[in-house]
Amino acid sequence: MSINKIKRNGQRPIKGVLFDFDGTLTYPGALDFNAIRREMGCPEDRPILEYLETQEPVRRSELLKILESKEEKAAERSIPNKGAEKCLAVLLEKGLPLGILTRNSLRSVRVALERFNGIKIEDFSSIITREDSLPKPHPGGIYKAAGQMGILPSELMMVGDFRFDVMAGKAAGAFSVLLTSNGRSVMAPGDPEPDGIVDDLLEILKLI
Ligand SMILES: [Mg+2]
Incomplete structure (x- = not known):
């Protein structure tokens, strides 16, 4: 699917980006x-x-x-997802606060981030794991991350590869982007529609 699918009508400007971790910042499939x-x-x-x-x-x-x-x-x-290191580096250069919201543990995030080139755990203004909040699709982690990033949930872009990421993002009023593998959607009937669909992390840079 293409960037053209993305609608930004009437949205606030994006002031921070919150990423799901497994299968979003890391290459899908490490966790079976x-x-x-x-x-x-x-x-x-x-x-x-x-x-x-x-x-x-x-x-x-x-x-x-x-x-x-x-x-x-x-x-x-685990290895970084395609375009992940570049995407994070560009966002950092723009001065946008970055966050991670995951159903995984902080320990796993730390270990996996060590395998990223040029990206350190300190580059993230907020890392919310299952130890910190009710897990997605509950939107609590999004509110918490936005607070730590110093922005409103509606100023946040939430990027993730699973329906729970979109559900949590939409419930909190964030601009919610679904990252697909080869255009395959993981959304189920009755789920909220993502605000954007990309098949490459670098595509989100065109929105910010
Ligand atoms: Mg994921």
């Missing part, structure tokens, strides 16, 4: 969510974190250990 679900006994159609919440405390902590070990291994072998 279906394999993790199978190992945890989580039904295929259930989000993992929400499934964890339904388990008894002892079982929940066992399952969390499995999840964390999978996430750490994935972080160690």
